[in-house]
Amino acid sequence: MSEKIEFVQRENLKEKPDPTDLSFGKYFTDYMLSYDYDLDKGWHNLQIVPYGPIEISPAAQAIHYGQAVFEGLKAYKHNGEVVLFRPDENFKRINHSLARLEMPQVDEETVLEGLKQLVDIERDWVPEGEGQSLYIRPYVFATEGVLGVRPSYSYKLLIILSPSGSYYGGESLSPTKIYVEDEYVRAVRGGVGHAKVAGNYAASLLAQTNASKLGYDQVLWLDGVEQKYVEEVGSMNIFFVENGKVITPELNGSILPGITRKSVIELANQLGYEVEERRVSVEELIESHKQGELTEVFGTGTAAVISPVGQLKYGEQEIIINNNETGPVTQKLYDNYVGIQSGQLADPQNWRVVVPKY
Amino acid sequence: MSEKIEFVQRENLKEKPDPTDLSFGKYFTDYMLSYDYDLDKGWHNLQIVPYGPIEISPAAQAIHYGQAVFEGLKAYKHNGEVVLFRPDENFKRINHSLARLEMPQVDEETVLEGLKQLVDIERDWVPEGEGQSLYIRPYVFATEGVLGVRPSYSYKLLIILSPSGSYYGGESLSPTKIYVEDEYVRAVRGGVGHAKVAGNYAASLLAQTNASKLGYDQVLWLDGVEQKYVEEVGSMNIFFVENGKVITPELNGSILPGITRKSVIELANQLGYEVEERRVSVEELIESHKQGELTEVFGTGTAAVISPVGQLKYGEQEIIINNNETGPVTQKLYDNYVGIQSGQLADPQNWRVVVPKY
Numbered sequence A, B: 001m002s003e004k005i006e007f008v009q010r011e012n013l014k015e016k017p018d019p020t021d022l023s024f025g026k027y028f029t030d031y032m033l034s035y036d037y038d039l040d041k042g043w044h045n046l047q048i049v050p051y052g053p054i055e056i057s058p059a060a061q062a063i064h065y066g067q068a069v070f071e072g073l074k075a076y077k078h079n080g081e082v083v084l085f086r087p088d089e090n091f092k093r094i095n096h097s098l099a100r101l102e103m104p105q106v107d108e109e110t111v112l113e114g115l116k117q118l119v120d121i122e123r124d125w126v127p128e129g130e131g132q133s134l135y136i137r138p139y140v141f142a143t144e145g146v147l148g149v150r151p152s153y154s155y156k157l158l159i160i161l162s163p164s165g166s167y168y169g170g171e172s173l174s175p176t177k178i179y180v181e182d183e184y185v186r187a188v189r190g191g192v193g194h195a196k197v198a199g200n201y202a203a204s205l206l207a208q209t210n211a212s213k214l215g216y217d218q219v220l221w222l223d224g225v226e227q228k229y230v231e232e233v234g235s236m237n238i239f240f241v242e243n244g245k246v247i248t249p250e251l252n253g254s255i256l257p258g259i260t261r262k263s264v265i266e267l268a269n270q271l272g273y274e275v276e277e278r279r280v281s282v283e284e285l286i287e288s289h290k291q292g293e294l295t296e297v298f299g300t301g302t303a304a305v306i307s308p309v310g311q312l313k314y315g316e317q318e319i320i321i322n323n324n325e326t327g328p329v330t331q332k333l334y335d336n337y338v339g340i341q342s343g344q345l346a347d348p349q350n351w352r353v354v355v356p357k358y
Helices: A061-065 A086-098 A109-121 A196-203 A206-211 A259-270 A280-291 A330-340 B061-065 B088-098 B108-121 B198-202 B203-213 B260-271 B283-292 B328-342
Strands: A032-039 A042-050 A053-055 A067-069 A075-077 A081-085 A131-143 A154-164 A177-182 A216-224 A230-233 A235-242 A247-249 A275-278 A296-303 A307-313 A317-320 A352-354 B032-037 B043-050 B054-056 B068-070 B074-080 B081-085 B135-142 B154-164 B176-180 B216-221 B232-233 B237-242 B247-248 B277-280 B294-301 B305-314 B317-320 B352-354
Touching: A032 A109, A042 A109, A053 B216, A061 A131, A061 B061, A061 B068, A061 B135, A061 B198, A067 A086, A067 B061, A075 A330, A081 A109, A086 A109, A086 A131, A086 A259, A109 A131, A109 A154, A131 B061, A154 B232, A177 A206, A196 B061, A196 B198, A206 A216, A230 A247, A235 A259, A247 A259, A259 A275, A259 A307, A259 A330, A275 B328, A280 A307, A296 A330, A296 B305, A307 A330, A330 B081, B043 B108, B043 B305, B061 B135, B068 B088, B068 B198, B074 B328, B081 B108, B081 B135, B088 B108, B088 B135, B088 B260, B108 B154, B203 B216, B237 B260, B247 B260, B260 B277, B260 B294, B260 B305, B260 B328, B283 B294, B283 B305, B283 B317, B294 B328, B305 B328
Parallel strands: A177 A216, A177 A307, A247 A275, B176 B216, B176 B305, B247 B277
Antiparallel strands: A032 A042, A032 A154, A053 B054, A067 A131, A075 A081, A075 A131, A081 A352, A131 A154, A216 A230, A230 A235, A235 A247, A235 A296, A296 A307, A307 A317, B032 B043, B032 B154, B068 B135, B074 B081, B074 B135, B081 B352, B135 B154, B216 B232, B232 B237, B237 B247, B237 B294, B294 B305, B305 B317
């Protein structure tokens, strides 16, 4: 830590929300971390300040040209301790995303230290119920007020915190219905699909709405070139269990390198599964389902954790996975993953980072 | 007009910038148009207010998920009149962009009426020098402060005004050097390339920076599927003159339907040129240049108007167009286009819309 973090206290703390009605990303805590960048000073003015409206220029480049990236991670409470899950991976990835949009790199340790101090102050906001956590949203956006299309000269990093229930609102492990999207495309190699940039999400909304209208929970994106190979699901990476093997599309430049994806691959290996990262076509899935070899499908993501898929719709074809029930591999991975996250199981890889009491 | 526009006056007007040092999108006028949307009221609260910082939620969805679209057009002053150029086309297109990102449609006439009243108040800000204009930036962004990925329930539309010189800073018609981008991709069919959405621009910055480092002014994007066919240049559409014919890539779902593009096609037809909208491969360009048939290349866009291209670099090949000089077709289109815009030539299509004195 090269920089002392200033703490600007608020006069009155907020009332905390009803823990049985948290939903996702709706309530925010009392404070946020704030960090500024300009060409002269670089990153400076690291502060913990009251959560509240921010002032921006009407010409701020983030609003006009989408120069904005984000991350998502979670804090859990167990036995009175507050724990972050692999936060170093998130700050590594935010630098990857920042580079893709020509935004300045952050010092990963400085920001992680700031996050720990923030979460320490807000430890009473970390919910303890089943499937609940404190969702953490670090993000960086361009603030310069000038309309030429070029990288901004100034930026703001904020970290905001939201006590949250499960992402899809329902049971943690109730299987979802997925629509294979064969018209709209999320990303293509050479684009920004591998980075966690704001514009990717706006671009996904129309397909998601169309799928919802047809009764599906999420969209499964295909590759942008041939529209044949599976990429990812809505806000999750996707996994298949075929003949007992755990298979997921390989990172190809248009798929987001999920931290849950990476962790689930590592965990599956440790649990003795054979794991393959490779191209997976929709046709392969339909065919292997017909042969009885495709036994489970699940998505992974920070918000959704591990989420079973019960149904896949592709054109006129609809396949039911594992009788629309959570399969044994999905269940085992989920139990182990959530066990480590929450602190109920051992953590041999040191994925859990305890938030110190400062 | 269904709605009366409230005018909130500021105490002191700003000092106007030196008209010889305007550059592009750097100075802003005294007022802006502001319009709010929420699910209950729809669009409401149409106001002309002092230009200045705006307050947003730190969770505003535009910043996190890129739900933001914009437009660009210009006002010119001639013989004491202030004139807009085809503003109806911009508000038609903003609705097209809004639809792609699942944002609410605006009433085109209401917003155009608001713009006229705003520009009337700011008519002293419209510069009169050669190549100068009042650049007009309408934009809409998501304001709801919630982190679930779904269309926002609230939005803000703003129109800000910036007295501007020529976009590239130099002479209006000095030929640019273009780098044909064969690694990064701007857009693909099924994506959002045909809409004027914020994220498209952030995604373009890295390729632009790389091209600048190699000494090129702009990037020429290729199609996202085969990376063979020409799409558009940086913030412009692109035209070629081959054997006297005016050729431009056809709109294919990943190319922005430029209003200058459309106007130049119409104008070229009126001036008696044969115009073709079709697929154009880079290989065709290289070959027809070799045959002496590719005589001119130029870009079109609101900011850049009509901008000749003097050089194209593709892989190891570099071709010089028309001895790096502005060709006769480009010059003729430019003179006629700018003549109509500025009011120095007749306007048989009624492209010019005079801003009334209210």
